[in-house]
């Protein structure tokens with residue numbers, strides 16, 4: 001369990017190190033936590049001399065809309081562009097919260113002999129649609145080695161804000177005939193997606209209507225500049241290359257460092273609050289004060305280092 005050694009392997013883009021990274025960040029023993037902290041420190045933007053070049057993509061949507069099927073297709077597309085891909089799927093099924101009907105649920109398909117694809121399901125850590133600290137840590141570490149890092153989460157509504165703080169680009173996936181997401185968007189419950197995907201476009205008229213509905217809802221939200229695309233993941237798949245183009249275009253259009261820095265600070269605040277409760281936040285003068293305090297930290301610090309600093313400041 002040597003965090004420094006793993007960091008060196010990831011910086012050399014050794015994709016074979018990914019499994020060891022996941023095992024490390026999921027291990028809650030004190031020596032493993034220390035090694036994970038070392039790993040993340042060695043891979044922080046401060047240590048790397050800048051943000052890692054990976055595109056971190058969030059793929060989120062209600063149970064059974066076709067997220068895993070879509071990822072199979074996206075992986076094939078990314079690989080055809082010679083990009084390496086790591087997928088961290090946050091699996092809430094252990095909590096009995098549903099998902100695609102048992103047996104109807106697709107696995108993410110890929111060529112098992114392809115060492116430049118890594119896929120791992122992790123537990124959601126108790127929050128539906130939430131992203132466990134281990135997943136957040138794994139994504140940060142793997143971004144040093146892979147071209148694309150995907151976090152797949154199940155959820156609609158507030159739960160997807162976790163992934164918005166980790167990902168450069170969030171794609172929200174909906175299927176024809178489901179009004180939830182539209183309602184959430186209109187009610188402002190849901191963070192606005194960066195790209196909206198209507199899947200199962202092979203369903204014909206229902207899919208076309210869903211796309212039109214989504215487009216009009218988005219147009220009323222934010223200058224109409226959020227792309228909405230239709231895809232089908234049945235063979236032969238359609239719309240996948242256009243989706244990759246839209247994801248890339250979003251990434252090219254943002255201030256990447258700014259988004260990531262703010263995301264890390266929000267994650268640190270959320271993690272600190274989860275660990276120390278309202279009391280912990282109050283001890284630091286309340287949420288606003290903590291936010292201001294975080295804003296004054298070195299922008300290259302990783303989330304664990306920020307949480308550490310908060311704990312020291314709180315004397316916790």
Ligand SMILES: Nc1nc2c(ncn2[C@@H]2O[C@H](COP(=O)(O)OP(=O)(O)OP(=O)(O)O)[C@@H](O)[C@H]2O)c(=O)[nH]1
Nearest residue numbers: 063064065066067068069099100105106200232233
């Ligand atoms: N017709 C059609 N069916 C699809 C398409 N994509 C997925 N499906 C089907 O929809 C069901 C659910 O697909 P999954 O990929 O497992 O969906 P998911 O969102 O990953 O599901 P959870 O992980 O349980 O939340 C499966 O039966 C798929 O075969 C599509 O493009 N067209």
Ligand SMILES: [Mg+2]
Nearest residue numbers: 067068069106
């Ligand atoms: Mg799935």
